[in-house]
Amino acid sequence: MPFPIAHAKTQSIVTMTARPTSNPGDAERWAALAARDRRADGTFVYAVRTTGVYCRPSCASRAARPENVAFYPGCAEAEAAGFRPCRRCRPNEPGLAERRSEAVARACRLIDSTETMPSLADLARAAGLSAYHFHRVFKAATGVTPKAYAAARRAEALAARLPGAATVTEALYGAGYNAASRFYEGGAGRLGMAPSAYRKGGIGIRMRFGVGNCALGAILVAATDAGVCAILLGDEPEPLVRDLQDRFPEAEIEGGDPAFEAWMARVIGLVEAPGGGLDLPLDIRGTAFQQRVWEALRRIPVGSTATYAEIARAIGAPTAMRAVAQACGANPLAVAIPCHRVVRSDGSLSGYRWGVARKRDLLAREAED
Numbered sequence: 001m002p003f004p005i006a007h008a009k010t011q012s013i014v015t016m017t018a019r020p021t022s023n024p025g026d027a028e029r030w031a032a033l034a035a036r037d038r039r040a041d042g043t044f045v046y047a048v049r050t051t052g053v054y055c056r057p058s059c060a061s062r063a064a065r066p067e068n069v070a071f072y073p074g075c076a077e078a079e080a081a082g083f084r085p086c087r088r089c090r091p092n093e094p095g096l097a098e099r100r101s102e103a104v105a106r107a108c109r110l111i112d113s114t115e116t117m118p119s120l121a122d123l124a125r126a127a128g129l130s131a132y133h134f135h136r137v138f139k140a141a142t143g144v145t146p147k148a149y150a151a152a153r154r155a156e157a158l159a160a161r162l163p164g165a166a167t168v169t170e171a172l173y174g175a176g177y178n179a180a181s182r183f184y185e186g187g188a189g190r191l192g193m194a195p196s197a198y199r200k201g202g203i204g205i206r207m208r209f210g211v212g213n214c215a216l217g218a219i220l221v222a223a224t225d226a227g228v229c230a231i232l233l234g235d236e237p238e239p240l241v242r243d244l245q246d247r248f249p250e251a252e253i254e255g256g257d258p259a260f261e262a263w264m265a266r267v268i269g270l271v272e273a274p275g276g277g278l279d280l281p282l283d284i285r286g287t288a289f290q291q292r293v294w295e296a297l298r299r300i301p302v303g304s305t306a307t308y309a310e311i312a313r314a315i316g317a318p319t320a321m322r323a324v325a326q327a328c329g330a331n332p333l334a335v336a337i338p339c340h341r342v343v344r345s346d347g348s349l350s351g352y353r354w355g356v357a358r359k360r361d362l363l364a365r366e367a368e369d
Contacts, residue, residue, distance in 0.1 A: 029071050032057040045072050045091050047083040054078035059089035103127035103134070104141040104316030111150045120146060141316035142292050152288035209244060210256040210264045211237040214271045216358045220244060221264045222253070227281030231267055231334045233354040247332075270335050275302040275366045278336050286330065289320075293327035300341045303366045307345045329353050335362065 032040035040057035047054035048064040054072065055061060072078040075085065075092045085092040094102070107123045118126075123146055124134035138146050207229070209222035214233075220240035222230040230247075232240040245253060256264060263280055270278045286294065292315045299314075300306050306314075308321040308328075317323070328339040334354055340362040344350045352359035 026071060029057070030066075033063070033069075036060065041091075045075060045078050046070070047072060047078050047081065052083055053086045054083040054091060055086040056089040056091045059086055059091075061086065061088055100137050100141065101313055101316050101318045103129060104138050105318075107134070107138060107146065108142075108149065108316065111146070138316070141314065142295075144292065144295065149288060149292070152291055205248065205251045207244075207248065207251045207253045208256045208260045209241075209253055210260060211240060212264065212268065214268045216271055216354070216361060219268060219271065221256075221267045223260065223263060224283050226283040228263065228267065228278075228333065228336065229283040229285065230332045231336055232332070233271075233334050233358060267336075271362075273365065274335050274338070274340075274362050277302075282333060282336060284333065284337070286327075289317075289323060290327040290330055293324050294331060294337045294339075297328070297331075297338050297341065300338060305341050305343045305347075305363070307343060308350075309345055311342060325350075338362075341366075 029040070029044055029046070031037075033046060036058045038058040043057075045054045045056060047070045049068045049070070050064070054075070070081070072081065072083075079085075079092075104127070107127050110118055110123060110126050120131050120135065123138075124131040127134050127137075129137065135145065138149075142149060144152070205224060207222055207224055209220060209230075211218065211220045213219065216233050218234045218237045218240060220230065220232040220234075220237065220243075221228065222244055230244055232243060234240050266278065266280060270276060284291065284294065293311060296311050296314045308324045309318070311324045312318050312320045315324075324342075328342055329351070331337050331339045331353065334340075340352060340359045342350075349356050349359055349363075
């Protein structure tokens with residue numbers, strides 16, 4: 001957390017005359033108070049002796065004199081010292097970020113549980129917000145609009161139904177499309193191919209690929225007509241090729257032509273200098289949840305990291321840290337979707353699909369850029 005907590009010592013006698021603490025972390029707390037920084041909410045509270053009230057760091061109330069302020073790790077400690085919660089910022093209730101995350105989570109559950117897309121008004125009502133405000137909050141939290149999220153969920157349901165369906169039409173109606181035309185209007189791209197081809201393991205799809213060496217070992221790059229669909233890293237090229245073939249056993253996978261070799265060179269350049277970005281189209285395939293996670297990963301600034309918990313909160317699913325980690329592990333586009341920028345809550349490097357050593361190397365390269 002950006003604002004470390006220093007636990008105050010418990011006093012044997014409850015008193016309102018406690019002097020301000022002088023712990024090393026107080027400088028950061030004072031900075032948070034001065035900025036009324038919402039990011040500090042939940043990491044500590046401050047109490048004012050002259051009013052007997054304790055507040056969140058972001059409280060908009062009038063600034064107190066420093067000699068009248070004391071810091072506490074949380075509400076329980078402040079109340080044990082005799083202070084009561086501020087009626088303005090309500091520090092003993094869920095914060096704005098938590099309320100918004102829960103509102104988005106309720107909307108997602110509603111979309112997931114219905115066969116037809118609820119109206120924006122219905123979703124906003126369930127979230128307890130106006131339609132305009134809800135739309136902004138949902139997109140800020142998930143990176144997509146409610147309509148786009150619902151479309152991705154239906155495409156995900158279709159992908160799950162296609163392999164066992166007798167016909168494509170049966171799978172389309174089973175996934176919630178009330179007409180095949182509604183899918184072809186915009187949903188086909190979410191599969192990366194026509195549904196009939198997806199149902200048959202990629203049959204009829206042409207996929208170019210190339211293998212080579214880069215600073216991190218062996219690399220495989222594959223692309224469909226839509227864009228780069230795989231960037232895989234490893235120690236040897238053969239397992240990477242098998243990985244691609246297992247994913248699309250019926251696709252027409254062939255070696256790259258000179259034009260594709262130029263693409264591959266640019267991908268290798270991204271691995272060498274991950275801070276430079278990749279100006280190639282991507283063919284990103286995944287479930288609705290995976291795509292929300294991957295979109296959040298792409299918003300992490302170069303040279304920075306985020307925790308699994310922070311990503312979970314960013315997509316409006318604060319309790320889904322394990323699912324976020326699984327989505328990171330399922331990422332087929334190494335470096336282009338920067339799952340190497342996700343770390344544990346203590347800042348340590350956790351598992352990485354292509355090895356922790358490669359993760360450490362990529363972060364070091366970004367720090368040098």
